[in-house]
Amino acid sequence: MTAELVRGQNHTLPQTRLEIRVSAGSPVVAGATLGDEHGTVRGTEWVAHPGSPRLPGLEVSRQAAADHRLAVDLDALPGAVHRVTVLLALPTGAGHPARFGAVAAPFVAVTGLDGTEIATFTLIGLDTESAVAALELYRRQGAWKVRAVGQGYAAGLAGMLADQGLDRAAELAASIQDAVASGLARSVAPPPPRTPDGERVRHPAGPAPAPADPAPPRPGSEPLGGPTTAPAPGATTGAAPGGTTGAAAPGAAGAGNAAPGAAGGGPIDYAHPRRQTSAPPPPPPTAPSAAPGQPAPPVAGDATGWSMDERLYNQIWGMFEDLARAVAAYRSAVDFAESRMEQELDRALSDPRHRMGGAGDLARERARDKCQDLTARAREVLDRDLAQLAAESAVVEPALPAPYAGWDNPVWHGYRVPMELPMALRLGELHLPERTDLRIPLLVRLPLERGVWIDSGRTASEAAAATGGDRLRRLAMDSAVTLAARLLAVYPANEFSVHVIDPAGAAAGALAPLTDAGVLAAPPAFGAGGVSAVLAHLTRRVDLVQMAVRAGAADSLPPDLDTGEHLLIVNDFPHGFDDRAVTQLRYLADEGPAVGVHLLMVADREDARDYGPVLDPLWRSLLRVTPVADDHLVDPWVGHAWTYEPCRVPEASRVLEQVLALVAAARRADPR
Structure with missing residues (x-):
């Protein structure tokens, strides 16, 4: 469902490869700035504009237009970047309106690469402003969000850049307007077309990406509940302790791959070589590697997920499933051993020669010995699995955040009221x-x-x-x-x-x-x-x-x-x-x-x-x-x-x- 934002409202971004589409009633200049944790733009190299349209993870248009498509890959941004602000400005010169109040309200949409709208914002209420900070993408607790800003500047592009802490903002604003007036180059090309089966046509300069592994099923709202179709007791599963499936990462990109921001013409290749469309693989373990033939040491958060909270949630889910299946296998083995013992006793005692004397006692003893041997071997396997799960639990429990932790966990003594709702x-x-x-x-x-x-x-x-x-x-x-x-x-x-x-x-x-x-x-x-x-x-x-x-009238609710x-x-x-x-x-x-x-x-x-x-x-x-x-x-x-x-x-x-x-x-x- 698309989030229709109003000024000041935010929305969580479900993905990090995005397009920002701008529609305006007349040609506007579209750009973007990168900000650090304080929102400060550290230099002109942190501004994407028509004269310098490409930055790592970001590309904007090179000309003024009524419609724009900005390409963003949040994972490819420099590590110091915590904010991306999308800027709109009116071109200077004869024939162009001098203020946003004289044109139709611009409309901005954040979409996925397939065009699905994630969040939209209509910039209403502008008057004498000739530049506006439309929206910002910002990092909060490891996740990215979008906020509708709509902050206009009557001082124009120079005033807006100066407000973000940029030195020599007036000089950069003038160079941006000169680049627009000169019409340096084309605008950003639209996303690659889709084939009938829904796959994007990739840039011919790069090899076709490896097919992504299917994302693991999302755990349900709770592990217990109503009737479901369950596998037979003792059925095996590919999940290792921690709930991981061991999905292979996509192959590394070849030298010919054109990442966003690469020089040269043609459409942008949105297949970032370091990005998967499925859930990410587990993080590399921080514990010492295991000895040959021994299980790897347990690591907290050793499961798939986009954040540590999600990885811990999935790891707990995996531990729960592993314990259920390990015990099911053990109980099934015990049932099999006891059933086999009863069958052997029935066969032995069905022979009249074994009903009396030492032969019958020997048959009973052999059947019981086999049963005990099978049960002991099953218990040995169970104890090994339980020991591994216990070791994992001993690592995971202290690492849990407060919402996942028991009241006796020391994490509650450092409790602070959260800014966002946990999973x-x-x-x-x-x-x-x-x-x-x-x-x-x-x-x-x-x-x-x-x-x-x-x-x-x-x-x-x-x-x-x-x-x-x-x-x-x-x-x-x-x-x-x-x-x-x-x-x-x-x-x-x-x-x-x-x-x-x-x-x-x-x-x-x-x-x-x-x-x-x-x-x-x-x-x-x-x-x-x-x-x-x-x-x-x-x-x-x-x-x-x-x-x-x-x-669809949320604004009509009583105050x-x-x-x-x-x-x-x-x-x-x-x-x-x-x-x-x-x-x-x-x-x-x-x-x-x-x-x-x-x-x-x-x-x-x-x-x-x-x-x-x-x-x-x-x-x-x-x-x-x-x-x-x-x-x-x-x-x-x-x-x-x-x-x-x-x-x-x-x-x-x-x-x-x-x-x-x-x-x-x-x-x-x-x-x-």
Whole structure:
């Protein structure tokens, strides 16, 4: 979907090889400047303009025109460059308008090489300005974004260049206008044409690029859930520990490859020799290389991905899959050994001569020995795989960022409110009985694609049945509070709000960290009136945002509407709920996640059994977790029952209060 930006708005760029297309009502000069981490242009060699149209990773037009196509390869820019600003200016001289207010508003689009629009911006509101900084591509936390700027300059090109810190800006502006007036050369050629099968025609000067390996499938929003087609138990996979597939990188470019910016005529070859269209290969390991015949030492982030967070996410996913398949292979081998032993015993005992005497005992002993030998060999393989996964976990766990880390990870002591939303959030840990100390983080993608039901019933599991009812309800609410705190902590300031329905006021103690820090959107709602008010408020928000999205009229939303993400915590359900409230709750569970309203239920299903089929869809639509260890979750490959344990704050630790205090301070410093 194309992002239609307004002045000051930004959007994440999904790729780094781009075109910037400019359409104007009259000829304009198009250029671009490179800026360092402070936005400063360090010299004239950091300015692409008609007199010098090519820089590493950047090419602009050599003449004034009503339509331009600028070629950008962000990966080919110098390492010191953190910003690319696209500039538009009106040509000087007779016959040209002197101000942008006298011409149609320019339109700028950032597109992929196939022409798919990523973001667009119409530069409205210009008047006496004769030059304008249209938009900028900037690097933030390892990723590239585009921001709509629209900053005009009545002083023209010279004033704009001087504002970016360039010395002798007036001289460069004059030389740019002279180059335009002289008509030095052609404009940038359009992208190569597409063949009927969708492939681009490459520049004849370079060899055809090697076909890119297909990108690995993107992991789902969560590793556990509904029914999927799973391979047979014990099936092998090509993924090594860490989830990598070992895809080969494309071959190196030959000497004849013409990279963007190469001298000579003809169309640009957009196939940058150092760039892949599929996900990048794992980074080279930083640990010492392994001895011959030994597995490579584990490395944190040793998986595919464009950023360290994405590589760690994919590595955890790969560890989870590897553990599932390794245990499946072991269990399958044990089943085979036991089945073979039973078959051999049946054959031996079917012979009357073996039913009595030493022959029968010998046959039984041989069958059992074979079974034990097969089982021992299977266990040896499993122990080797588990040891490698344990070593990988020992390296990965300390390297996790705060959203992926447990509360006992020291990374939380250096916590700062983030500027951007991470990929995922840690919900708890998973393990199998074959090795209970090998824990795999359970990560859910953000924004949440489904709500969560924390089951506070004693019938949920054996561990729950052994826990007192009051203590179980307190643990369930504690889990809800820590999950809400993690969500507040990983969102940028004031982009996530938490609402609480506590009809009987039974959760006041558990809610104390949130209420004391002042991070709730409003005090917890009490009684039937409070339930009705909160549900009506959130239902109205969902209705309004849905209508605006469907009508393409986001600007028509009421000014008092908070468009950030919202979480509703419901405690003690169904106390205080009537039929209308239950219907609204189901509506929020079904329609809310798509427009940023998420549901967190803390309830015992047995208490709500009177609602029967009305509640069943709500129950099925939410991810059910428990406040105590439970093995009700299964993986999508071989169907193991994984033991889930929620994230708990260590005893006597103040990390939760410290994190919430920083969240509250950031919210006060940035009131929106």
